Structures are given as C-alpha cells and as structure tokens.
Amino acid sequence: MEENDKMEITTPLLERDIAGLKAGDMIYVSGVVYTARDAAHKRMCEQLAKGEKMPFDFDGAVVYYAGPCPPKPGKPIGSVGPTTSGRMDLYSPVLIQAGLKAMIGKGLRSKEVVDAIVKYGGVYFAAIGGAAALMGKKVVSAEVIAYDELGTEAVRRLVVKQLPVIVAIDRQGNNLYE
Amino acid sequence: MKIIKTEEITNLVERLSIEANCILSTDIYNGLKENLKHEKSKLGCQVLGTLIENADIAQAEMAPICQDTGMTVVFLTIGQDVHFEGEFLEDAINEGVRRGYEKGYLRKSVVKDPLDRVNTNDNTPAIIHYEFVKGDRFQITVAPKGFGSENMSGLKMLKPSQGVEGIKNFILETVSNAGANPCPPVIVGVGIGGTMEKAALLSKKALLVPVGEHNPDPKIAELETELLTQINNLGIGPAGFGGSTTALSVNILTYATHIAGLPVSVNLGCHVTRHASQIITE
Numbered sequence: 001m002e003e004n005d006k007m008e009i010t011t012p013l014l015e016r017d018i019a020g021l022k023a024g025d026m027i028y029v030s031g032v033v034y035t036a037r038d039a040a041h042k043r044m045c046e047q048l049a050k051g052e053k054m055p056f057d058f059d060g061a062v063v064y065y066a067g068p069c070p071p072k073p074g075k076p077i078g079s080v081g082p083t084t085s086g087r088m089d090l091y092s093p094v095l096i097q098a099g100l101k102a103m104i105g106k107g108l109r110s111k112e113v114v115d116a117i118v119k120y121g122g123v124y125f126a127a128i129g130g131a132a133a134l135m136g137k138k139v140v141s142a143e144v145i146a147y148d149e150l151g152t153e154a155v156r157r158l159v160v161k162q163l164p165v166i167v168a169i170d171r172q173g174n175n176l177y178e
Numbered sequence: 179m180k181i182i183k184t185e186e187i188t189n190l191v192e193r194l195s196i197e198a199n200c201i202l203s204t205d206i207y208n209g210l211k212e213n214l215k216h217e218k219s220k221l222g223c224q225v226l227g228t229l230i231e232n233a234d235i236a237q238a239e240m241a242p243i244c245q246d247t248g249m250t251v252v253f254l255t256i257g258q259d260v261h262f263e264g265e266f267l268e269d270a271i272n273e274g275v276r277r278g279y280e281k282g283y284l285r286k287s288v289v290k291d292p293l294d295r296v297n298t299n300d301n302t303p304a305i306i307h308y309e310f311v312k313g314d315r316f317q318i319t320v321a322p323k324g325f326g327s328e329n330m331s332g333l334k335m336l337k338p339s340q341g342v343e344g345i346k347n348f349i350l351e352t353v354s355n356a357g358a359n360p361c362p363p364v365i366v367g368v369g370i371g372g373t374m375e376k377a378a379l380l381s382k383k384a385l386l387v388p389v390g391e392h393n394p395d396p397k398i399a400e401l402e403t404e405l406l407t408q409i410n411n412l413g414i415g416p417a418g419f420g421g422s423t424t425a426l427s428v429n430i431l432t433y434a435t436h437i438a439g440l441p442v443s444v445n446l447g448c449h450v451t452r453h454a455s456q457i458i459t460e
Contacts, residue, residue: 026224081244108358129326177419
C-alpha cells in the first residue's frame with residue numbers, strides 16, 4: 001500500500017480514536033494488539049461467562065484474528081496475516097460489550113457483530129489476507145500470554161508498528177464489503 | 179524396473195513443502211502482475227501491488243507467503259514399473275512433512291481429530307493421492323492447502339437436465355457467496371462428472387493447472403474463458419475490497435459420468451494456491 005496519506009492510530013483505543021473513521025479509510029495501527037482465533041475465543045467467552053480473569057484487559061483493546069508461523073531465530077514472529085473473521089462472529093458481540101474496541105481480520109461479519117459495533121462502540125478492520133510475510137515485518141515483539149498449549153492459536157501480545165489495515169465496518173455500521 | 183528409495187521421497191517432500199509455501203509459483207506471480215495493468219479499482223491496484231511485494235519479501239527471506247501454510251496435500255504419479263525400497267511410502271511422506279514444517283518454520287495447522295481438535299504439532303498426516311501410470315515415471319507434487327479458501331468450496335449433484343447453465347450458475351454462486359473470505363484474486367478449480375468424490379478430486383487437481391493454460395477440449399476451454407469474465411464482473415475484487423480482479427484463472431477438468439448424474443465440484447484456491455513438483459528421472 002502507499003506510504004502516504006494514511007492515518008495512524010495507537011492502541012489502546014478510545015471512543016474519540018475510532019468515532020471519525022469511515023469504511024474504506026486506509027490506516028496504520030500501532031501499539032499492542034492481541035492475537036486470538038477460534039479456540040482462544042471459545043475459551044475467553046467461557047471464562048467471561050464464569051466471571052474469571054481474562055487473559056488481557058479488554059478496555060480499548062484490539063484483537064487480531066491471526067495464528068502466526070513460528071519465528072526464525074532472531075525474529076519476533078513468523079508470517080502473520082489475518083484469518084477469516086466470520087468464524088469469530090459467535091463470540092465477538094459479548095467481547096465488544098466487555099470493552100473490545102477493534103478487531104482485525106478478513107471477510108464479512110454477521111449482523112450481530114455489526115449491531116454490537118454500533119451499540120457498544122467498536123470498529124472492524126480488514127487486513128489483506130495472504131500478505132503475511134509483509135505483515136510479519138510490522139511486528140516489533142511477540143509473547144504468548146495465554147493458552148500456550150494451543151500452539152499457533154494461543155493468545156499473543158504483539159507490539160506492532162504501522163500495521164496496514166482498511167476500515168471495513170465503521171463505528172456507524174457502514175460496511176466496505178457492501 | 180526403477181528402484182526409488184523412500185528416504186529420497188522424504189527429502190523431496192521436506193524441500194517441496196518449504197518451497198511451495200515460500201515461493202509463489204511463476205504463473206500466479208505473473209498473473210498478479212498482468213492483472214495489475216488492467217484492474218479498474220485504485221484500492222484493488224494497491225492490494226495487488228501489496229501481494230506482489232509480499233511475494234517478493236517471502237521469496238527473498240524464504241518466509242511463508244501466508245501464515246496459513248495449509249494442510250499438506252500430496253499427489254503421486256507412480257509408474258507401475260517403479261519399486262520402492264525402505265520405509266513404508268506413506269510414513270516416508272509424513273516424515274517429509276514433519277521435517278519440512280519444522281525446518282521451514284511453517285505453521286502447524288492440523289488437528290488429529292475433527293471433533294476433539296487437538297493439534298498434532300507437526301502438520302501430519304498429509305492427504306495423499308496416488309495415481310498409477312504405465313512405465314517407470316515418478317512425479318510428486320506437494321500442494322499445501324489453506325482453509326480460508328477450502329472452507330468456501332462446494333459440491334453439487336446437478337440433474338443432467340440442468341446442463342451447462344446449471345454448472346455456470348453453481349460456479350458463479352459459489353464464488354459470489356465466498357466474497358472476500360477465500361482471499362481473492364482466487365484460482366477456481368472445477369471438476370465436472372465422475373462420482374461425487376471423483377468430481378471433488380478433479381476440482382482439487384484443477385488448482386494445479388497453471389494460470390493461463392486451458393483445457394485441451396475447445397468447448398471446455400471456452401467455458402473457462404466465459405466463466406473467468408463473468409466472475410471478474412462480480413466486482414468482488416482483490417481482497418474483496420471491490421474491483422475487476424476476482425479470479426486469476428478458472429480451470430475445469432472433466433470425467434465420464436453416470437446417465438443419471440452431473441456432479442460439479444468447485445474448489446477455491448487463494449492467490450497463493452501453493453504447489454511445487456518434482457519428477458524423479460533416475
């Protein structure tokens with residue numbers, strides 16, 4: 001993507017950071033993002049329902065739907081692009097209600113997710129599926145913070161610098177894919 | 179009779195697993211570049227440019243093009259005059275997968291049981307297809323399949339009366355419903371005829387046909403061209419952000435079928451559609 005005319009937002013995100021974003025805007029995300037896929041989402045929702053402590057503070061957090069390749073020696077992470085977001089649709093509304101501010105993935109979301117974005121305040125970013133070698137280079141550091149036994153599906157805390165994404169569903173519920 | 183040591187096959191599978199995941203095949207790479215010239219959407223052009231840049235980075239660093247390094251599908255073409263020596267062939271292939279995915283820093287994406295879903299941690303077992311031919315030819319193709327696109331694939335048992343129109347409608351419907359999920363621009367592999375599983379296997383094999391090549395049967399080649407145009411008119415575009423490049427190629431393979439049936443399978447491949455081959459000549 002072009003290096004110019006793009007906004008950069010830094011996590012954790014506040015309402016004012018996302019309020020003005022419009023579907024189709026190309027932006028950079030910098031700061032902390034947490035990786036989580038199907039298996040981690042299932043566990044997080046079960047823990048949330050039981051009132052247990054979550055793997056990270058959801059308030060203003062950004063979740064990246066991704067399961068990385070293993071890092072080569074001296075690298076923080078391997079290739080790491082987005083996975084299909086629709087598989088997380090069942091879990092996302094309750095997490096958005098719990099404070100999750102942004103999701104990064106690829107593909108369509110359900111009406112329930114769009115409704116939760118509008119009701120509780122959130123945004124859905126799409127990253128370019130398959131551009132994973134390039135995205136891996138935007139990761140400054142990575143550490144597993146929960147569910148290590150899930151391997152690539154564990155929850156990782158990534159520090160990213162200018163991860164390129166596009167606003168797919170904005171705060172008002174406008175949808176790039178439609 | 180040709181004698182092949184299965185240890186050699188292990189080494190080949192190891193190397194091909196890494197190459198297929200890190201080096202974008204030339205036909206797809208050129209297909210992306212060619213479509214960049216014609217893509218109508220500005221955002222679509224930026225996505226195609228990013229995919230080309232990503233492939234360059236992956237090859238230069240021997241890093242996986244995509245983090246989904248797939249479930250390893252292996253196609254073997256075995257001449258009936260070939261004799262294998264050493265470890266059991268299937269074990270030798272799985273050992274190659276195990277080593278390749280470890281040494282290549284590839285993601286382990288396979289769970290042992292579809293319901294219990296515990297990761298095998300070495301990407302085994304592979305899905306292996308054996309085809310026997312005359313003579314002493316031996317060819318191996320490693321085609322790790324990502325599931326973003328696999329999940330959007332479909333199969334339908336059409337009625338013979340639905341004919342070509344029914345086939346076209348099902349293919350267009352499958353690509354349209356898939357939207358952004360299979361990581362467009364996609365490769366559309368189609369199998370028509372045979373039985374249910376034969377159609378599915380043909381559609382998987384069709385993904386190995388190079389972009390730009392056509393079925394030798396002129397009426398099928400014409401159908402491929404027509405479908406490619408119609409798919410690119412759907413407007414899904416690169417990454418599903420809109421545009422005129424939704425598919426790079428439509429490849430159709432056919433087989434004889436039953437008087438009562440018209441099976442059609444559509445296997446979608448993403449813009450990586452990994453595959454690497456090697457022939458053992460001596």
